[in-house]
Amino acid sequence: MAIVTQLTLTSLYLGAFLPIDSIFSTQGIMVMLLAAYGLAMWMFLTSAPKVYTVMVSDLEVARQFYEGLLELNVADVPLHYYYNYEQTLGTAGIDPLYMSATPTVTATTNLGAREGLWYQLKKNTQLHIITGASHGYKNRQRHVCFDSECLEELLLRVESRRLKYKVRRKKPLNFLVKDLDDRIIEMVEVKN
Structure with missing residues (x-):
């Protein structure tokens, strides 16, 4: 007991x-x-990859440059960057930021292109290429980025591929690269 x-x-x-x-x-x-x-x-x-975004003046020229010359592997869109979340919410998939007060043909035709290109830059780092940059001096292809780390990685990749390049400025980083078609691509870091 x-x-x-x-x-x-x-x-x-x-x-x-x-x-x-x-x-x-x-x-x-x-x-x-x-x-x-x-x-x-x-x-x-x-576990989500770090993503660098680069705005380019021509998406097809950028595809040839990043896949052909720099030999970057195409990457899947990370889940936290999935762009079609508006469609699951029942909206038309149009971001109000891209729409003007009066919708025009140009405002609605580039909706599919806003996803851009995705490349694996390093193990847990991806490169997101989107349109939106203007052409540079003498109609150069311009690639604009806000991260100096991204452009430094791209410059290392250019150097390792032994491509012709010229560093114009270190801070903010600005360099020129020639592609196979002798187009000059201007890589520009934009300061906030």
Whole structure:
């Protein structure tokens, strides 16, 4: 009898520290689900690749340059950069930032092109190429980026491929590269 009483008291003390009945209550299950969701989001965001964006004046010339000369591998669009989320929400897929007050033909025809090109730059680093840059001096192809690290990586890639290039300025970084068709591509870092 004393042993049974002692076991009952021991289980009561453990029950005070491990409230099993409250863990399996509705509130306890909701807390566990929220904790699991938070952990899943943290794992998803920490494993997401770093993405550098480069605006170019001509997407096809950029494709030839990055795939042909720099030999970058085409990458999948990372989930956190998925652009068609508007369609799942029931909207027409048109970002209001791209629309003018009066819709014109040019405002609606480039919707498919806004996804651009995706390349694997390093192990956990991707390069996102989009249109939007103007042509440079003497109608040069211009590639504009806001990250100096991105342009430094691209310059290293240009040097390793032994392409003709000329560094015009170190800060902000600005260099010229010749492609196979003797087009001059101007790589420009834009300061915020």
